[in-house]
Amino acid sequence: MNRDLSLLQPYPFEKLTALKAEVTPPADLEHIALSIGEPKHPAPPFVAECLINNIDKLANYPTTKGLPELREAIANWCSRRFNLNEGTLSAEDNVLPVNGTREAIFAFTQAAVNRAPDALVISPNPFYQIYEGAAYLAGAEPYYLNCLADNNFIPDYDAVPEEVWQRCQLLFLCSPSNPTGAVTNLETLKKLIELSDKYDFIVASDECYSEIYLDEENAPVGLLQACAELGRDDYKNCVVMHSLSKRSNLPGLRSGFVAGDAALLKPFLSYRTYHGCSMPIQHQLASIAAWGDEDHVLDNRDQYRHKFDAVIRILEPVMDVQHPDASFYLWAKTPIADDKFAQGLFASQNVTVLPGRYLSRETEGKLPGAGFVRMALVATVEECVEAANRIREYVESL
Ligand SMILES: Cc1ncc(COP(=O)(O)O)c(C=O)c1O
Structure with missing residues (x-):
């Protein structure tokens, strides 16, 4: 083994x-x-209905890339929600459906890490344990950044040694955070994007709690939003992971997406084709219904x-x-x-x-x-x- x-x-x-x-x-x-x-x-009844009404799709193999209609629904939702510059998040190139963020975190890490002997994957600490396991199984070493109360539970990125940035291949953000609920602000996101350019690493932002917030006037910001504000419309080095599990109370649907840099998503799609983790068509259709409703x-x-x-x-x-x-x-x-x-x-x-x-x-x-x-x-x-x-x-x- x-x-x-x-x-x-x-x-x-x-x-x-x-x-x-x-x-x-x-x-x-x-x-x-x-x-x-x-x-x-x-779970929203209209999503369950859609699933039932399409149960005949059990007879068909789904594709890894997913239905164009689902990718379109995701691109529209994500662009609207994070104020992305019009037309920059292409349903064809910048979005991939996944079976929940858990498998996406794991699979993306396998595709992203280049297995250099000194490869590091940076993770917040405390953290969602998949970041760590995904790093180990990709042949990388996890490197933990403490999230402490005296820094509002956000890592002190300024204190990270240069040698760590040099070895970093993939940086995980969890914003809003499980378990602390802390949201990484735009200024910090922009700083991390600059660091990703300087040291050539990928930023993967697990944003699966982004729709559970308490102040309607203050929705959590996201990594692609920070890219948009920087005019970085190719989302270079950046991917986000989102899910219907928490947003729409559909943890059993196993539906989410990865969006961002097309240059990362293309090889990730290739990885997924072998991995064999396409979303059943009836789940894709139910997901379109869910992403299209905010009530x-x-x-x-x-x-x-x-x-x-x-x-x-x-x-x-x-x-x-x-x-x-x-x-x-x-x-x-x-x-x-x-x-x-x-x-x-x-x-x-x-x-x-x-x-x-x-x-x-x-x-x-x-x-x-x-x-x-x-x-x-x-x-x-x-x-x-x-x-x-x-x-x-x-x-x-x-
Ligand atoms: C931080 C974080 N990321 C990802 C997930 C995975 O969620 P899902 O695979 O249902 O999208 C969870 C689930 O609890 C989580 O807490």
Whole structure:
């Protein structure tokens, strides 16, 4: 077997299962999971209908490049949403459908890394673990940039050593961030684009939470938007990854896209043709319907806003919790070690949260996720409020 497989770390949820197995939760309280980032709001009915109405497409092989109509719908959505200069994001050359951002992150990394012995893939820390595994299996070494509270959970890019930029082949951004909810601003994005020119690396921005935000007047900015502002209409060195999983509550549709530099997407398409990961035609048609509608997305945000307000109101008096810039995660500082906190909360209140240390790696003597837990506000408002009340009771008992 591939020797690099041994470099893969257990997934955070495996560690969480082991942590919880050491204790027994109270039998009289129903379990509430705030640990998994799976959207729970209902999927838009018109998308499900479209899927059912096209079930006969099971009889056809889909193409890797996807239907022109889907690429057109994606290019239109992305251009509208990120104020791209008209006609610069071509449905033919700058967009590829993918089966969710997870596989896109993994596959893109395999296509992007040139396997030089000193190859680095830069990742935020804490982070979505696929960046790391994708780097290892592409023959690169992950390099972690700590996202700390004193820099609003954005890496201090100015402190990155020159030697690291020189070795960097691919830089991952996660904006809005899982788990912190922090959004990388335009100024930083532009700076990273300049660095990508100077040191010749690719910037891949995982923006799968871009449509979950709390302030309607302040939608998260994106990497292609930064390119547009720079007049970089070929999106050189830049790709973004987007998904319908969170935006449209369709994690089971496995639908997203990669968009950006045509010179990167062409070899990526070639890689994907061999990889064999084309999206079923009925899923493509359902995706066209989803990308074409914003009403359900607005309603989705309303529901999250309501939950954040309710939960923060309950927790604020006892914990250091703040509204995130975006995403559906509350990244809460814990009064005791985060793993002990999560275990104690489960043992006394039957509520599961994810210890931040499981989402990060130790670098420079720091474990940047430690001292935080991630709460995904994906359940119903009633359940989230019930969980918040129990968390408050637990904190008060410490
Ligand atoms: C940061 C981040 N990127 C990517 C994904 C993958 O999402 P999907 O494959 O459903 O688009 C997730 C899922 O939780 C995530 O948190």
